[in-house]
Amino acid sequence: MEVVIAGVPELARLAADAIERLLRARPDAVLGLATGSSPLAVYDELVRRHEQEGLSFAQARAFMLDEYVGLPVDHPERYRNVIETELAGRVDLAPGSVRGPDGLAADLPAACAAYEQAIVDAGGVDLQLLGIGTDGHVAFNEPGSSFASRTRIKTLTHQTRVDNARFFGGDVDAVPQHCLTQGLGTIMAARHLVLLASGRGKAEAVHQLVEGPVSALWPATILQHHPHVTVLVDEAAASRLQLAGYYRETFDAKPRWQTI
Numbered sequence: 520m521e522v523v524i525a526g527v528p529e530l531a532r533l534a535a536d537a538i539e540r541l542l543r544a545r546p547d548a549v550l551g552l553a554t555g556s557s558p559l560a561v562y563d564e565l566v567r568r569h570e571q572e573g574l575s576f577a578q579a580r581a582f583m584l585d586e587y588v589g590l591p592v593d594h595p596e597r598y599r600n601v602i603e604t605e606l607a608g609r610v611d612l613a614p615g616s617v618r619g620p621d622g623l624a625a626d627l628p629a630a631c632a633a634y635e636q637a638i639v640d641a642g643g644v645d646l647q648l649l650g651i652g653t654d655g656h657v658a659f660n661e662p663g664s665s666f667a668s669r670t671r672i673k674t675l676t677h678q679t680r681v682d683n684a685r686f687f688g689g690d691v692d693a694v695p696q697h698c699l700t701q702g703l704g705t706i707m708a709a710r711h712l713v714l715l716a717s718g719r720g721k722a723e724a725v726h727q728l729v730e731g732p733v734s735a736l737w738p739a740t741i742l743q744h745h746p747h748v749t750v751l752v753d754e755a756a757a758s759r760l761q762l763a764g765y766y767r768e769t770f771d772a773k774p775r776w777q778t779i
């Protein structure tokens with residue numbers, strides 16, 4: 520697990536570098552997209568490179584991590600719409616190239632199974648962007664999630680609904696109680712995991728993720744078992760890391776040709 524501590528603009532550049540390198544090597548790469556505020560600076564940087572430096576997504580495919588259950592098609596916080604607003608509609612991703620779990624399906628378990636199959640059929644995810652919840656969730660895998668889990672229905676914790684209420688006009692009751700989310704097993708199958716976190720509110724979750732015992736209480740800790748994880752954190756999110764000095768030395772000593 521590589522930990523990089525830097526300002527948000529630098530973190531966004533590092534994540535965008537990894538995505539750009541992947542797309543230039545293989546234009547039809549499969550990207551894993553995350554919602555929440557953490558990846559927004561990365562999307563802005565990718566849009567800038569698309570507009571100013573010719574970075575193309577025309578052949579790329581993308582899978583989203585999760586979706587609320589039951590939000591109407593035109594609801595702005597439906598994750599499918601959020602991704603359209605923040606990235607897909609601002610670059611040249613082809614229509615239909617971004618897929619997400621269908622939170623409006625009549626048969627939700629069947630939609631989850633179909634989604635898993637679609638990821639497999641695409642050859643798996645090459646690079647998965649991730650955020651982390653204050654309770655250590657990744658995607659919507661709340662504490663207690665099985666490390667072997669696949670895309671399924673989950674019930675959101677009260678804490679997550681409180682955290683996400685800011686996207687729903689501060690109204691916790693407007694945040695859906697249920698979601699569909701890639702499982703921890705699904706996420707662990709992606710070839711490169713790039714997790715972003717910023718702000719003091721994430722410091723404990725980041726400490727547990729990087730340095731804590733692997734435990735269902737902090738679902739993100741399963742990432743310690745993945746062979747290629749990059750954790751990009753700002754100073755505040757890194758403030759509880761015990762080995763922060765070592766992570767800084769390691770990154771400073773890294774040859775410039777070696778990327779994340």
Ligand SMILES: N[C@@H]1[C@@H](O)[C@H](O)[C@@H](COP(=O)(O)O)O[C@@H]1O
Nearest residue numbers: 554555556557650651652658659
């Ligand atoms: N489902 C999303 C996660 O994918 C996201 O990583 C997390 C953190 O969000 P933020 O980046 O806004 O702090 O919360 C949400 O609930």
